[in-house]
Amino acid sequence: MAIVVSAGEYAWQHFIGKAQHLLLFIILLTVFGFIVDTGFASLNLINFNANPFNAGLCPPWMIGMWINFAIILYAHLFNYFTRYLWFTIASLLGFPIAYYIGVHMGAATLPPGNISLVVVGITWGILFPLELYGYRRYFDKACYA
Numbered sequence: 785m786a787i788v789v790s791a792g793e794y795a796w797q798h799f800i801g802k803a804q805h806l807l808l809f810i811i812l813l814t815v816f817g818f819i820v821d822t823g824f825a826s827l828n829l830i831n832f833n834a835n836p837f838n839a840g841l842c843p844p845w846m847i848g849m850w851i852n853f854a855i856i857l858y859a860h861l862f863n864y865f866t867r868y869l870w871f872t873i874a875s876l877l878g879f880p881i882a883y884y885i886g887v888h889m890g891a892a893t894l895p896p897g898n899i900s901l902v903v904v905g906i907t908w909g910i911l912f913p914l915e916l917y918g919y920r921r922y923f924d925k926a927c928y929a
Contacts, residue, residue: 786848793855802859805923810854812923816915817850818842820907829900830883831893845891865920868913876909 794810797803821842824830835843864870880901886892894900 786852790848790852790855793859797855797859802862805919806855806858808923809858809919810851812919813854813857813915814847814850816911817853818847820911821846824900824904824907828895829903830887831895833891833893865916865924868917871913871916872909875912876905879908879912880905 794803794806797806821830821832822840825832825842826840831839832843832846834845835841837843883892883894883904884901887894
């Protein structure tokens, strides 16, 4: 289902002429998310369930979630990508809530307990705005012309 939703939103963004660098953004955010989630798993801050890969790697279903998140983020919040303080605050709160919901639904466990959510929030609170800055600065030159 996620693939259908992602493909539909991707096609819509092309149809309305808003997808100039969408594929690049999807790849960057997904790879970045994979690396950070793999780091969390390797440090045993989070254990992802239903992971056919090594337990220290981000599972394929989480990669699908990163793809969906990248498309939705680009489609609906692109004009706000330069509001780094807003994204810092949203990341400090939103990412731990998202991971907590995943744990509550049985998709993962937090071996060290809720301290993992604090680490997730601080990590994404720093890295996510930096990623948006890097994307806008190096790949979306129109923003800085």
